[in-house]
Amino acid sequence: MLDMQKHPILHDVQAGREVIWINPKKRDAASGIAAAPVGIDDVLDAEARLARFAPLIAEAFPETKARDGLIESEIVELPAMRERLGADSAGITGRLMLKMDSHLAIAGSVKARGGIYEVLKVTEKLALASGILADTEDDYKKLLSDEARAFFGGKKMQVGSTGNLGMSIGIMSAALGYQAIVHMSADAKQWKKDLLRSRGVTVVEYSGDYGEAVKNGRAQSDLDPNSHFVDDENSRDLFLGYAVAAFRLKKQLDEQEITVDAAHPLFVYLPCGVGGAPGGVCFGLKLVFGDAAHCFFVEPTQAPCMLVGMESGLHSGISVQDIGLTGITEADGLAVGRPSGFIGGVMEPLLSGEMTVEDAKLYDYLRELHESEGIFIEPSACAAFQGVMSLQSSQLKAYIRANHLEGCMENATHIAWATGGSLVPEELRVSFLEKHL
Ligand SMILES: *Cc1c(COP(=O)(O)O)cnc(C)c1O
Numbered sequence: 001m002l003d004m005q006k007h008p009i010l011h012d013v014q015a016g017r018e019v020i021w022i023n024p025k026k027r028d029a030a031s032g033i034a035a036a037p038v039g040i041d042d043v044l045d046a047e048a049r050l051a052r053f054a055p056l057i058a059e060a061f062p063e064t065k066a067r068d069g070l071i072e073s074e075i076v077e078l079p080a081m082r083e084r085l086g087a088d089s090a091g092i093t094g095r096l097m098l099k100m101d102s103h104l105a106i107a108g109s110v111k112a113r114g115g116i117y118e119v120l121k122v123t124e125k126l127a128l129a130s131g132i133l134a135d136t137e138d139d140y141k142k143l144l145s146d147e148a149r150a151f152f153g154g155k156k157m158q159v160g161s162t163g164n165l166g167m168s169i170g171i172m173s174a175a176l177g178y179q180a181i182v183h184m185s186a187d188a189k190q191w192k193k194d195l196l197r198s199r200g201v202t203v204v205e206y207s208g209d210y211g212e213a214v215k216n217g218r219a220q221s222d223l224d225p226n227s228h229f230v231d232d233e234n235s236r237d238l239f240l241g242y243a244v245a246a247f248r249l250k251k252q253l254d255e256q257e258i259t260v261d262a263a264h265p266l267f268v269y270l271p272c273g274v275g276g277a278p279g280g281v282c283f284g285l286k287l288v289f290g291d292a293a294h295c296f297f298v299e300p301t302q303a304p305c306m307l308v309g310m311e312s313g314l315h316s317g318i319s320v321q322d323i324g325l326t327g328i329t330e331a332d333g334l335a336v337g338r339p340s341g342f343i344g345g346v347m348e349p350l351l352s353g354e355m356t357v358e359d360a361k362l363y364d365y366l367r368e369l370h371e372s373e374g375i376f377i378e379p380s381a382c383a384a385f386q387g388v389m390s391l392q393s394s395q396l397k398a399y400i401r402a403n404h405l406e407g408c409m410e411n412a413t414h415i416a417w418a419t420g421g422s423l424v425p426e427e428l429r430v431s432f433l434e435k436h437l
Pocket residue numbers: 109110111164165271272273274275276277278333334336378380381419420421
């Protein structure tokens with residue numbers, strides 16, 4: 001059981017107030033990575049697999065042709081947003097950038113990394129075992145043949161989701177011919193269900209939250225030997241797909257001649273739901289940049305599941321409902337009550353900290369980004385800007401001192417990781433832009 005006396009910050013969390021939490025268990029990157037059940041070879045293997053599938057992706061999804069079938073996003077600097085946020089007067093120094101996973105091809109969210117990777121991993125294994133592919137040097141475009149599609153039509157791909165993971169798994173697996181089944185929680189938006197159904201995906205709706213959708217989906221899939229369940233709470237493959245992002249980011253920063261090292265720290269702010277996407281990206285960043293990367297997760301005040309799991313040390317053994325929060329938030333991608341235990345364990349020595357954000361502020365950030373830079377991202381993704389603004393807090397100042405970074409914050413690069421948004425329909429965009437809570 002949880003002894004609240006030992007965790008004073010949880011009183012504020014419980015009261016629904018915004019908090020900033022610095023991880024007391026963070027260690028040096030090398031020892032944190034060594035403690036993880038996966039390592040650099042696994043991430044390199046995932047990167048190589050995505051490269052093998054790239055010709056197929058380019059063929060099946062023409063919008064990826066410009067990048068030769070690699071699903072990757074731009075990183076852009078945000079000078080006008082930086083000014084709009086009042087960074088200078090808040091004493092926030094360094095460059096502000098946006099990693100636009102909001103605009104990733106096929107799924108319009110960060111889930112295009114992990115979700116699509118897992119579908120491809122399963123597909124490769126099935127294709128090699130059945131002889132559709134002779135070996136990993138074979139032409140992967142064969143997987144789009146009628147014969148291959150008929151084969152995958154006898155297999156099911158299932159997932160439980162608040163929306164975006166379902167979109168990436170559903171769209172990709174339906175494109176390969178699988179029977180795709182997405183178990184959606186009550187907070188999933190209607191337009192996402194409609195879009196999936198239009199692609200031939202079966203959508204099963206639940207009146208409960210994300211946890212219930214996952215539990216039911218997993219149980220149904222487990223009964224069927226021809227079904228694969230993408231398990232957002234425990235999947236290593238999802239994690240590895242997300243982690244590949246860091247190798248790609250390194251190339252992009254190099255191209256823009258942006259240095260990351262001890263004297264040029266990289267601060268990254270990642271919206272967090274169950275933890276897989278931000279956890280995988282953070283793991284990759286620690287592999288690539290080591291101690292020069294400082295990763296922070298951001299969660300809604302009513303659904304700070306990872307923060308509660310980390311601070312209590314109970315990880316998936318506690319939910320936000322256990323401490324009296326609702327788990328309900330406008331940030332549908334972050335509406336998760338119980339964190340992934342796998343991610344909590346991997347992140348414990350690597351994560352710098354977390355902050356929480358009130359829903360009302362998500363819409364402020366959404367408008368400010370749109371007005372200043374002309375970029376639209378969904379409310380969940382806007383949580384990243386709470387991380388940036390937290391730099392002016394006493395907690396972050398203490399973190400910077402403790403890490404001996406006071407002298408180099410002028411050289412810092414801050415990345416707000418925009419996790420989703422490009423598929424949001426026009427009428428919803430308009431209503432989000434007008435929304436004030
Ligand atoms: C899924 C999602 C996240 C968080 O990813 P998790 O793996 O659930 O932690 C953040 N933002 C958006 C838009 C998402 O769809």
